[in-house]
Amino acid sequence: MARGQGPTVRRRRLASELRRLREAAELTIDEVGEKLECSASKVSRIETGHVGVTPRDARDMLELYGIAGDEQEALVQLAREARKRGWWHAYNEVFTGTFVGLEADSSSLRAFQALLVPGLLQTERYTRTVIRAMRPDAEEVEIKRRVAARMARQELFTDPSPPEYWAVIDEAVLHRMVGGPEVMAEQLYRMVALAAKPNVTIQIVPFGAGAHPGMEGPFLIMGFPEQADADVVYVDSTSTGLYLEEPQDVRRYTLMFDHLRAAALKPDDSVEVIAEAAGRFAEQAASPDAVHRPFPAQR
Incomplete structure (x- = not known):
């Protein structure tokens, strides 16, 4: 489609x-x-x-x-x-609202995340760990369904005409141990591989950038190919999400994203930083007795 x-x-x-x-x-x-x-x-x-x-x-x-x-x-x-009915109706107990339908129809996706790897970039093991941490009282069957649903969303990247995906991520995401060093190494290497796709751009906002517009929280700007379909901003939260469609709101978040891109490392430098972090986690995974010290921050 x-x-x-x-x-x-x-x-x-x-x-x-x-x-x-x-x-x-x-x-x-x-x-x-x-x-x-x-x-x-x-x-x-x-x-x-x-x-x-x-x-x-x-x-x-x-x-x-x-x-x-x-x-x-x-x-x-x-x-x-x-x-x-779209494919996501098979996961009605997981997805709410119109988010996944809009995401599936988008021609461009501009995402910012300060705490986690964005959902579309997550590996299965990273996803499972995150969902388990956010829903400690959930049954295993629910966890499996939520993981499967997130993996299904990622089929966007194998679409014959995939959207242009641009993610800006705070450096803290590269340091937060989610699921252990082996899971983190796998996750970060996946990000490096996805960044090699022609339609995917990933940038890292280093700690040295100081305060930035994204400190307000994660958000996603969804753009569509038809001029009649205006951009939508989705502001994420743990329990629900807020859709912003008024032109002034969309302009504000677009400006925020532009400032975040400017504050971030260049795409090639960002991929290098991600790969270095992945290598350090891989070394830790290979030496389970090693002390897990924090990685030095990017200057």
Whole structure:
């Protein structure tokens, strides 16, 4: 499937168009709900993309807005396509919201992480350790499902038309021992291998850079190939995530990312630093009796 042609992006595009047409018809959400004999909250959820819209509901709304003919049929067809199920529905108990659908449809992904290796770059053992640490009360079956779901997300990199992926990572991530030296060596060598792909760029913000915009927390900027689909910023947290779509919010995070890229080591230098850290962890793994001292910080 081409970038930006998945059901999540189509639902978002349809929601935006329905909102625009309602406003052009000079109708309020309450008036639409009254005329279509449904709740105003339903109309609102449709327009924000929080719920899907059936082809029948789409047709009723379009007729109310005075849209007919080919334009109406095109949007009703969009409603049909937006209701298709993506691969991630097999992991409904793991994924919430529309994050994975948007990620799968993105043509560009710009990520910042200060504490962990970004999910799309994680190895299976690193992922398992992280999930187990964050969910100490989880059953083993849940851990396995969450690990499998994250590995499934990484199939983006083997897509015939993969997104442009740019990750900026704080140097602290290279020092935090997750799962032991063997797991860390494997993880960091994987990052080196992925950075060799033409669509993947990884940069490290060294400790010497001091305070930087990313100290506010991790975030991901998702871009799409169609001009009609505006960028979305996903601000991550342990329990949930916040989606920001207002132009001023997207501009703010885009500027933050640009400043982070400027503060970070150049991509080639970053890969060298990652490889050196991987080598040190590999040496520790080979000498289990060695004292695990902290690595010297990058200046």
